[in-house]
Structure formats: C-alpha cells, structure tokens
Amino acid sequence: xxxxxxxxxxxxxxxxxxxxxxxxxxxxxxxxxxxxxxxxxxxxxxxxxxxxxxxxxxxxxxxxxxxxxxxx
Numbered sequence: 895x896x897x898x899x900x901x902x903x904x905x906x907x908x909x910x911x912x913x914x915x916x917x918x919x920x921x922x923x924x925x926x927x928x929x930x931x932x933x934x935x936x937x938x939x940x941x942x943x944x945x946x947x948x949x950x951x952x953x954x955x956x957x958x959x960x961x962x963x964x965x966x
Contacts, residue, residue: 908930938953
C-alpha cells in the first residue's frame with residue numbers, strides 16, 4: 895500500500911467512497927493500521943444504505959444529497 899501511495903503516504907490525503915460506505919470504512923481502517931494518517935471516508939457512500947424496500951439512493955448518500963457526480 896505504501897509503495898502505491900509514494901514516499902509521502904503519511905501526509906497524502908486519501909478519500910474513499912463505495913456504494914454504501916461500509917467497504918470504504920473498512921478500507922480506511924486498514925490504511926490507518928498501516929500508517930496512513932489522512933484517510934477520509936464518504937459517510938453513507940455513493941448510494942447510501944438500504945431503505946425498508948431494500949432500495950438504495952433514497953435515505954442518504956452522495957447522490958441522494960445532490961452532490962456533483964458524472965457517469966462516464
């Protein structure tokens with residue numbers, strides 16, 4: 895991990911995001927265990943948690959909050 899991040903891995907900010915926020919939280923914790931100091935996670939991820947009907951993007955998340963994104 896440190897090799898990929900380069901020499902300034904402890905100082906370089908790393909922002910993580912996944913669909914619900916769960917995997918990126920785990921990834922951030924693992925990075926911190928390996929010495930990364932500036933790790934940030936997008937809480938609730940891109941589409942947020944499941945609602946009562948087991949659908950995403952209706953409770954919270956990057957897209958639900960109207961934050962900018964573009965599908966390529």
